[in-house]
Amino acid sequence: MEPYQSIGWTAARLARQLEVALATVELSSAQYRMLVQLAQGSEASTPLARKLAVSAPSVTTVVDGLVQRGAVERTYSAEDRRRVSLALTEIGQGLLVSAEDAVRGRLESIANELEDEGLAGNAIRALALWGEALDRARIRRHSLQREAEVVAP
Amino acid sequence: MEPYQSIGWTAARLARQLEVALATVELSSAQYRMLVQLAQGSEASTPLARKLAVSAPSVTTVVDGLVQRGAVERTYSAEDRRRVSLALTEIGQGLLVSAEDAVRGRLESIANELEDEGLAGNAIRALALWGEALDRARIRRHSLQREAEVVAP
DNA sequence: TATTGTTATACTCTATAACTATA
DNA sequence: TATAGTTATAGAGTATAACAATA
Helix, strand or coil, X not given: CCCCCCHHHHHHHHHHHHHXXXXXXXXXXXXXXXXXXXXXXXXXXXXXXXXXXXXXXHHHXXXXXXHHCCCEEEEECCCCCCCXXXXXXXXXXXXXXXXXXXXXXXXXXXXXXXXXXXXXXXXXXXXXXXXXXXXXXXXXXXXXXXXXXXXXX | CCCCCCHHHHHHHHHHHHHHHHXXXXXXXXXXXXXXXXXXXXXXXXXXXXXXCCXXXXXXXXXXXXXXXXXXXXXXXXXCCCCEEEEECHHHHHHHHHHHXXXXXXXXXXXXXXXXXXXXXXXXXXXXXXXXXXXXXXXXXXXXXXXXHHHCC
C-alpha cells in the first residue's frame, strides 16, 4: 500500500497531535488559540471572532471557560458600554507558557523522526513558512471583508 | 508588535483553516480523518482508535455519523462475532474526494501568499515532510505500546 | 436603525466508566 | 477472565437564530 499523501491528511493528523499535547495541560485547541491571540494584545470580542475565524457565540463560550479558570479577564468599556475588552491574566500567561512547552515538546519529537536525514530542522522551519502565509492570508481576508461591507452592508 | 511565532500557533491556525474548508462539504475534522484512514483499507474499531489517537467510544460516535450519511458500512465478522469491519462505501469515497478538493483549495490558496518569493511550493512540500514524520511517529507509538502490553498487560 | 455581545438551542467530538456479547 | 464494541454520561466547541443593551 502506497502511503496516503495529501496536504489535508497531514494537517489533520498534525491537528490531532496538537490536541493530544494540549490535553496534557487541560487546554483545548480553541482555548489555546484564544490564549495566543490575547497574548498579542487585549481585544474586543468581535475582532477576535474575525481573527480566529469563528462565530461570535464561540468566542463567548471559549472565553467563559478561560474566565472560569482565571486565565482571562473581561473588562467593560466605559466609552462604549456594549464593548468588552478581553485580556490575559498572569494565570493565563503562565498557562500559555505551559501549553507552548507541551506542544513544542510533542511536535519536535515528531519532527525528530527525520533527524537521520537531517530534515528535522527543515520541518520546523517549514512550519514558520506556513505561519507567514497564514498571517498574510488573514490580512487579505480582513481587507476583502471590509470591501464587502462597503459594497453590501 | 513582533509576530507571534510558535510551532503550536501555526499548527493551531492551520487546523482551524482545515475545519473551515471541511465545513464547506459538511464534514468535521474527525470525520475527515476517519474517511482518510478507511480509504487506506477497511479496519476494525480498535486499531482505528489507536491509529487516529482517540478513544474507542469516539470511533463509535464518529462512525455513527458517517454510517447515517451512508459513507461508511459496518460489517460484523463471522469468525469473531465481537469484531466489526468498517469500510468506505462509494458515497464515502465520493465524499472524501470532495473533501480533498475543498481542503487542497483552501490550503494551497494560503500557501500561494508566498508565491512572490517562490516559496509556495516549498510550503506544500514541507507538509509532505511532516507527513513522513507523522507516519514514523505512529509506528514508533504502536511498537512502544506493544512492548508495554507485554511488560504490563 | 445598527452594532456588540449574550442567550437559546442543537449537533458533534471527546473522554471515562460501566455494560453486553463473545471468546 | 479477557477482549471488542457500545451505551451512559458529562463537558466543550461549533453554528444559526433570537435577544438585550447600547450607540
